[in-house]
Amino acid sequence: MTRGTRLTAVAAVVLALLCAAAATTAFTMGGDSRPAAARPTAGSPDAGFARDMSVHHQQAVEMSFVVRDRTKNTEVRRLAYDIANTQANQRGMMMGWLNLWSLPVSDASRLPMQWMGMGEEPSADGALMPGMATRAQMADLAKLSGKQAEIRYLQLMTAHHKGGIHMAEGCVQLCKVPAERKFAQGMVASQQSEVQLMSSMLKQRGASATSESHTGS
Structure with missing residues (x-):
């Protein structure tokens, strides 16, 4: 990871912490005034979604920082x-909700997506949840540049979004906190739109979301 990428990653962490504080304040003021006994428990879909989607999002942020340094294409850099x-x-925001509910942001006793009735062990290649890139795929992206990096990023992010959409749809069905269900529904809509955009961008580059071959940079 380059120095510029590291600095941007630090900035993103700071932003996430600020958003967590803002989310806590908003719920408190706006808000989640229910007694503690009525708030989501550690094993609830509400908490599970917030925990797992936070992890899912973190990889998308990292992937976007990587491609930003690997291409000069304005369209891809803007999307990233x-x-x-x-x-x-x-x-x-999701970390802020967990903090407000007095729940940990991680829970090693529960498998990823267990709250959705899945709960499979993370794969040996490092993919923690469906749609997430493996360690090898992330390393591959970091080695590419130009058009090849653009194609690989768009392919990986398309799969990533599809996994995120599946999880968000699970929250829409299972979560009990109205604000969180609305949040998840908005996520479904926005990521579906970005999947369509990325499909168009891949076609412009002579590739598809599932193709493995890359044209020259």
């Missing part, structure tokens, strides 16, 4: 910036 900014903001 929008995804990184939006998902760092959303991650901060």
Whole structure:
């Protein structure tokens, strides 16, 4: 990771923390005035979604920082910036909710997506949840540049978004906190729109979301 990428990553962490504080304040003032006994528990879909989607978002932010340094294409860099900014903001909100509910932001006793009735062990190649890139895929992206990096990023992010959409749809069905269900529904709509955009961008580059071959940079 380059020095510029590291600095941007630090900025994103700061943004997430600020958003977490803002989310806590908003719920308190606006807000989640229910007694503690009525708030989501550690094993609830509300808490599970907030925890797992925070992890899912963090990889999208990291992936976007990587491609930003690997291409000069304005369109891809703009998309990567929008995804990184939006998902760092959303991650901060979800961490803020967990803090408000007095719940940990991670829970090693529960498998990823267990709250959705899935709960499979993370794969050996480092993909923690459906749609997430493996360690090898992230390393591959960091080695590419130009058009090849653009294609690989768009492919990985398309799969990432599809996994995120599946999880957000689970929250829409299962979460009990109205604000969180509305948040998840908005996430479904925005990521579906970005999947369509990325499909168009891949076609412009002679590739598809599932193709493995890359044209020259």
